[in-house]
Amino acid sequence: EPEVTQTPSHQVTQMGQEVILRCVPISNHLYFYWYRQILGQKVEFLVSFYNNEISEKSEIFDDQFSVERPDGSNFTLKIRSTKLEDSAMYFCASSGQGYNGYTFGSGTRLTVV
Amino acid sequence: AQRVTQPEKLLSVFKGAPVELKCNYSYSGSPELFWYVQYSRQRLQLLLRHISRESIKGFTADLNKGETSFHLKKPFAQEEDSAMYYCALHFSGGYNKLIFGAGTRLAVHP
Numbered sequence: 001e002p003e004v005t006q007t008p009s010h011q012v013t014q015m016g017q018e019v020i021l022r023c024v025p026i027s028n029h030l031y032f033y034w035y036r037q038i039l040g041q042k043v044e045f046l047v048s049f050y051n052n053e054i055s056e057k058s059e060i061f062d063d064q065f066s067v068e069r070p071d072g073s074n075f076t077l078k079i080r081s082t083k084l085e086d087s088a089m090y091f092c093a094s095s096g097q098g099y100n101g102y103t104f105g106s107g108t109r110l111t112v113v
Numbered sequence: 114a115q116r117v118t119q120p121e122k123l124l125s126v127f128k129g130a131p132v133e134l135k136c137n138y139s140y141s142g143s144p145e146l147f148w149y150v151q152y153s154r155q156r157l158q159l160l161l162r163h164i165s166r167e168s169i170k171g172f173t174a175d176l177n178k179g180e181t182s183f184h185l186k187k188p189f190a191q192e193e194d195s196a197m198y199y200c201a202l203h204f205s206g207g208y209n210k211l212i213f214g215a216g217t218r219l220a221v222h223p
Contacts, residue, residue: 033210043157043199043213056210091157101147102211104157 002026006092006105013082013112021077021108023092031095032075033102034067036060036088043091049075082112115140117202119214126190127222134185134217136174136200145203146183147211148174152196160198161185170194190221 005024013019025032034046047057049067057065066078075094079086089109093102116139126132138144148160160169163176163183174185183200200214 035211042215045210045212048210093157101159101162102157103159104149106156 002103004092004094004103004105006090006108008108009106010109011111013110015084015112016081019079019082019110021079021090021092021110023075023077023105024073025075025092025094026096026103027073029094029096029103031055032067032069033093033095034077035091035093035104037091037107038085038088046077046090079110082110084112086110087112115202115204115212117200117212117214119198119200119217121217122215123218123220125220125222128192129189132185132187132190132194132219132221134198134200134219136183136185136214138181138183138200138202140181140202140204144176144178144181144183146174146176147201147203148172148183148185149199149201149213150196151199151216157199190219192221192223195219195221 007022032049035043037043045058047061047067048055064080068076089107091107092105095102118137120135146163149157150160151157161174172185172187174183176183197216197218199216201211204210204212
């Protein structure tokens with residue numbers, strides 16, 4: 001069964017540093033997403049991406065965040081200057097045309113120290 | 114506003130007991146609802162979608178538009194069912210955005 005792949009599985013970074021979280025969605029999917037889950041809290045929508053542009057973003061997704069699909073296979077989330085409160089599990093997901101449910105990646109645990 | 118409510122943070126039962134994980138939603142359009150499961154340290158996995166009316170791993174969920182509910186049920190819980198369960202609303206007005214409930218941890222004891 002096709003999978004969404006995320007790397008790294010765990011990233012530790014110092015406050016103020018830039019991080020890039022990487023995702024390889026399922027190859028024939030058209031919609032791509034990032035969600036995050038702060039420890040002990042609910043899964044929160046960050047951003048959706050379709051046709052090479054952001055289609056929707058949440059209030060959380062401020063100017064420190066950006067997404068890119070640089071080469072037609074990878075889908076990246078960049079946090080420009082990390083804050084302590086960015087520590088969370090970040091999930092990438094993708095879905096196809098005629099929505100039947102997302103496929104989630106296994107997540108990247110980001111720890112900002 | 115679109116909202117998904119899971120009132121119980123933790124549901125603790127013994128093996129073989131019936132389980133009902135509650136989910137209520139608020140959405141003015143025609144809802145599409147899902148249950149996702151997250152086993153310890155694993156990815157979110159789609160468990161059920163209301164459209165398909167299927168039973169997966171013995172779980173079922175019926176959409177009740179009158180009560181705006183989509184409760185997840187299983188007649189006889191197994192220890193391997195222990196996990197976090199998330200109810201999610203597919204909000205098609207936002208390019209397939211999913212809105213998640215806070216989740217319920219199901220703990221099944223031997």
